[in-house]
Amino acid sequence: MAKKTKSSNSSDEKSKQLENFSVDGKDKALTTRQGLKVNDTNNSLKAGARGATLLEDFLLREKIHNFDHERIPERIVHARGSAAHGYFELYESIEKYSKAGIFTDTSRKTPVFARFSTVAGSKGSTDLARDVRGFAVKFYTQEGTWDLVGNNMPIFFIQDAMKFPDLIHSVKPEPNNEIPQAASAHDTFYDFISLTTETLHNQIWVMSDRAIPRSLRMMEGFGIHTFRLINKEGKAHFVKFHWKPKLGVHSVTWDEAVKISGADSDFHRRDLWDAIDSGQFPEWELGVQIVPEEDEHKFEFDLLDATKLIPEEMVPVQLIGRMVLNRNPENFFAETEQVAFLPGSIVPGIDFSNDPLLQGRLFSYRDTQLSRLGSHNFHQIPINRPITPVHNNQRDGHMQMEIPKGQTAYFPNTLSGGCPYLSSVEEGGFESYQERIDANKIRTRSESFSDHFSQPALFYRSLADWEKKHVADAYSFELGKCNHAHIQERMLWLIAQIDDDLANEVAENLGMKIPEDIERPINQAIGADANVADHQPGKKKIYLDKAPTLSQANTKFDTIATRKIAFLVADGFHMKDFDQMKAALEKENAVVKIIAPHGGMVTCDSEMEHKVDASIMTTESVLYDAVYIPGGKKSIDALMKKSKFIKFLNETFKHCKAIAVDNEGEQLLDKSAFTEYKEDKAIFINGNASDFISAIAKHRNWDRMDKTENIPV
Numbered sequence: 233m234a235k236k237t238k239s240s241n242s243s244d245e246k247s248k249q250l251e252n253f254s255v256d257g258k259d260k261a262l263t264t265r266q267g268l269k270v271n272d273t274n275n276s277l278k279a280g281a282r283g284a285t286l287l288e289d290f291l292l293r294e295k296i297h298n299f300d301h302e303r304i305p306e307r308i309v310h311a312r313g314s315a316a317h318g319y320f321e322l323y324e325s326i327e328k329y330s331k332a333g334i335f336t337d338t339s340r341k342t343p344v345f346a347r348f349s350t351v352a353g354s355k356g357s358t359d360l361a362r363d364v365r366g367f368a369v370k371f372y373t374q375e376g377t378w379d380l381v382g383n384n385m386p387i388f389f390i391q392d393a394m395k396f397p398d399l400i401h402s403v404k405p406e407p408n409n410e411i412p413q414a415a416s417a418h419d420t421f422y423d424f425i426s427l428t429t430e431t432l433h434n435q436i437w438v439m440s441d442r443a444i445p446r447s448l449r450m451m452e453g454f455g456i457h458t459f460r461l462i463n464k465e466g467k468a469h470f471v472k473f474h475w476k477p478k479l480g481v482h483s484v485t486w487d488e489a490v491k492i493s494g495a496d497s498d499f500h501r502r503d504l505w506d507a508i509d510s511g512q513f514p515e516w517e518l519g520v521q522i523v524p525e526e527d528e529h530k531f532e533f534d535l536l537d538a539t540k541l542i543p544e545e546m547v548p549v550q551l552i553g554r555m556v557l558n559r560n561p562e563n564f565f566a567e568t569e570q571v572a573f574l575p576g577s578i579v580p581g582i583d584f585s586n587d588p589l590l591q592g593r594l595f596s597y598r599d600t601q602l603s604r605l606g607s608h609n610f611h612q613i614p615i616n617r618p619i620t621p622v623h624n625n626q627r628d629g630h631m632q633m634e635i636p637k638g639q640t641a642y643f644p645n646t647l648s649g650g651c652p653y654l655s656s657v658e659e660g661g662f663e664s665y666q667e668r669i670d671a672n673k674i675r676t677r678s679e680s681f682s683d684h685f686s687q688p689a690l691f692y693r694s695l696a697d698w699e700k701k702h703v704a705d706a707y708s709f710e711l712g713k714c715n716h717a718h719i720q721e722r723m724l725w726l727i728a729q730i731d732d733d734l735a736n737e738v739a740e741n742l743g744m745k746i747p748e749d750i751e752r753p754i755n756q757a758i759g760a761d762a763n764v765a766d767h768q769p770g771k772k773k774i775y776l777d778k779a780p781t782l783s784q785a786n787t788k789f790d791t792i793a794t795r796k797i798a799f800l801v802a803d804g805f806h807m808k809d810f811d812q813m814k815a816a817l818e819k820e821n822a823v824v825k826i827i828a829p830h831g832g833m834v835t836c837d838s839e840m841e842h843k844v845d846a847s848i849m850t851t852e853s854v855l856y857d858a859v860y861i862p863g864g865k866k867s868i869d870a871l872m873k874k875s876k877f878i879k880f881l882n883e884t885f886k887h888c889k890a891i892a893v894d895n896e897g898e899q900l901l902d903k904s905a906f907t908e909y910k911e912d913k914a915i916f917i918n919g920n921a922s923d924f925i926s927a928i929a930k931h932r933n934w935d936r937m938d939k940t941e942n943i944p945v
């Protein structure tokens with residue numbers, strides 16, 4: 233679809249609404265919560281300077297009392313998250329599919345609040361855990377709030393919400409010893425996975441690089457479920473939602489993830505905050521895959537099965553608008569911690585499908601907010617308020633913030649003129665899609681959900697060789713952490729249903745054999761026993777040989793904007809080299825960071841001082857996308873004296889990143905563990921900046937992988 237050209241509304245009603253609730257203590261007197269001005273918040277009231285503290289000290293009691301109750305229960309999943317405000321704007325109306333204002337009115341800039349999260353880890357765990365990432369977007373539309381609560385992977389582990397507690401209990405720390413934190417590499421998870429084979433598709437995605445994103449700004453988002461779009465005539469189309477990041481889809485290696493978690497467990501949170509703070513606003517395009525209802529059963533998989541994706545090669549993603557995140561929260565707790573997303577929050581023009589996973593979610597989110605936010609009035613918390621008027625007869629309860637007027641709290645009524653009144657569909661009143669259902673009440677799993685292997689196999693076949701290697705390494709790490717051989721063996725057999733080479737490589741790394749068969753039925757949990765033999769490559773169930781759009785090798789590599797480039801310097805570095813490279817990189821909106829043997833200032837060969845961004849003692853190579861070393865004998869001699877600079881270089885090489893050096897900088901390469909590989913195509917010695925920039929834009933030079941095995945870091 234053509235990009236929108238005309239300018240959009242600048243009014244951001246949500247920011248204005250939040251401003252009404254914002255409090256700023258700048259140039260204000262300190263007070264109690266009762267508004268009483270305080271003249272001493274440093275000492276408790278005592279019976280004499282050295283006497284006992286007095287119970288009457290209401291200032292002490294209020295301050296400590298409040299402090300004691302500042303924490304609320306963390307989210308039961310997705311506890312660790314980071315969020316930002318922004319807007320969504322439509323390129324062109326898709327009114328033939330949906331009557332939703334957000335999908336028909338191109339003059340709007342709809343305020344949004346997006347929260348990204350890991351799933352398994354506690355609130356204080358690390359950003360770079362190997363995990364799915366939550367991708368939740370709250371659209372404050374003029375017809376009410378729409379919450380699109382997705383993930384960064386297009387499918388989910390399970391098909392029926394009934395299995396969610398089991399899935400989460402299996403991946404969270406084990407109940408006897410609360411180990412491990414923020415990790416799926418343990419027995420209970422793979423015990424459950426190997427007995428519930430519908431999980432294998434999302435599970436292999438978690439073994440891929442998708443689970444360790446370079447940045448929250450460099451990952452896709454998916455609504456996962458099949459939803460419905462409803463147009464003005466009441467006609468429905470099935471739809472799947474996609475978020476396509478402007479910066480492409482890029483990941484770190486597992487070795488980087490392990491080290492980043494130690495060097496900066498807030499890596500993603502800081503990256504998102506800094507990008508917005510510096511005006512490098514993260515951006516995604518919203519895409520839709522549209523399926524006419526009459527085509528519902530044309531696929532080899534069931535659209536209601538959340539463990540299946542629709543390959544873009546079968547139904548293209550139409551890009552219909554963009555989301556730009558351009559404002560950091562004012563207060564983490566008030567906004568990011570208290571935001572409550574509800575998949576059940578929809579607007580006219582959008583509706584649900586009978587996906588059993590979605591159906592269960594429609595209950596759970598509202599329910600969980602009660603224990604998390606403490607009141608059914610959580611929607612009155614500023615960040616959760618719609619920008620549209622709220623009038624109904626729902627009343628009272630803890631923390632009721634509004635003062636309803638009038639004598640009635642019921643409908644119908646005469647005493648309030650029948651108000652708040654009902655709205656017709658034409659006036660914007662919501663009408664559920666009238667889907668015809670002709671079935672018996674039954675507790676079962678649809679036979680159409682029983683293919684658990686074709687799509688994981690398709691995903692794996694579609695990966696580039698370097699991605700496949702990362703999957704094999706990930707399985708070897710994860711299953712290597714399991715202590716029960718029978719669980720490892722089950723998993724090896726199941727992986728062999730996806731790909732023999734993969735299973736053989738993992739089995740070799742585990743020092744195990746792939747069993748001939750495993751105890752059946754596999755799916756004790758759901759009774760079905762998907763006959764895996766049907767799903768070997770080449771068998772009837774395979775509908776695509778490959779789906780190239782699933783591979784990160786086919787993402788965008790057209791920018792180095794916001795990439796962080798480490799400049800390794802010491803006193804006496806060549807100003808000319810430094811200036812030229814810095815100017816070239818910053819012209820492309822990359823971020824240059826000066827790393828020196830010490831903090832404070834570092835002086836170049838023109839006797840000018842430069843502020844050091846990080847001393848080598850406080851930073852690691854894994855926090856940067858590439859390295860540059862300007863010349864200057866004195867500087868290079870000083871760097872050579874610190875082994876950590878050599879380690880920094882060796883790791884940068886090992887992680888297949890670009891390296892550029894000028895003049896005497898080459899001497900540092902000569903001290904590295906990869907001197908024999910100086911001809912590598914992503915190493916530039918007195919090269920030109922544009923080649924270095926192109927190499928950085930390629931994210932990693934994966935051709936180098938076979939040379940990195942012996943790099944000792």
Ligand code: HDD
Pocket residue numbers: 307308309310313347348349365366367368381382383387388392393394396455456457538571572573589592593596597598600601
């Ligand atoms: Fe969920 C939170 C995404 C399945 C029940 N979920 C939560 C969040 C995201 C998702 C992004 C964090 C929202 C935030 O930032 O506050 N969840 C998903 C996706 C799913 C999914 C994409 C499958 C397609 N979830 C799922 C199921 C259930 C839940 C099947 C229950 C039956 N999810 C919850 C929850 C959470 C939640 C327990 C915990 C915190 C919250 O709701 O607000 O209700």
